[in-house]
Amino acid sequence: MADCIFCEIAAGRAPALLVFEDDQVVAFEDIEPRAPVHVLVVPRKHLADAREATQDGLLPRLFEAAHTVAADRGVAGSGYRLVFNVGADAGQAVDHAHLHVLGGRPLRWPPG
Numbered sequence: 001m002a003d004c005i006f007c008e009i010a011a012g013r014a015p016a017l018l019v020f021e022d023d024q025v026v027a028f029e030d031i032e033p034r035a036p037v038h039v040l041v042v043p044r045k046h047l048a049d050a051r052e053a054t055q056d057g058l059l060p061r062l063f064e065a066a067h068t069v070a071a072d073r074g075v076a077g078s079g080y081r082l083v084f085n086v087g088a089d090a091g092q093a094v095d096h097a098h099l100h101v102l103g104g105r106p107l108r109w110p111p112g
């Protein structure tokens with residue numbers, strides 16, 4: 001999709017620190033990390049949010065990639081948080097579905 005930064009990253013046309021990729025999924029370091037581990041897992045296909053990714057059947061692939069990333073980054077044992085922000089009240093800033101993988105420190109709950 002034109003002007004979508006995560007489509008550009010997935011296609012290799014915009015820079016990112018990739019940590020995982022397969023035929024349908026790409027994962028890369030968040031540019032503004034909120035925790036020692038902060039990776040975004042996205043579908044290669046442009047889907048606007050988690051709802052569209054659900055309808056497309058891609059959620060299992062995104063979650064499988066997220067667990068792989070967590071293990072690779074050494075937080076499988078200490079724990080990690082998986083987050084989809086959906087829509088304005090959740091603070092979704094990029095309209096291309098992305099699953100946050102956060103870990104490496106204790107994470108407060110509830111979020112702000």
Ligand code: AMP
Binds near residue numbers: 016029030033092
């Ligand atoms: P959200 O608020 O759930 O939409 O999260 C969007 C996330 O994308 C934020 O954590 C941003 O720091 C991150 N982000 C935005 N642009 C980039 C980029 N070019 N590369 C990596 N992460 C990005």
Ligand code: ZN
Binds near residue numbers: 004005045046
């Ligand atoms: Zn996109």
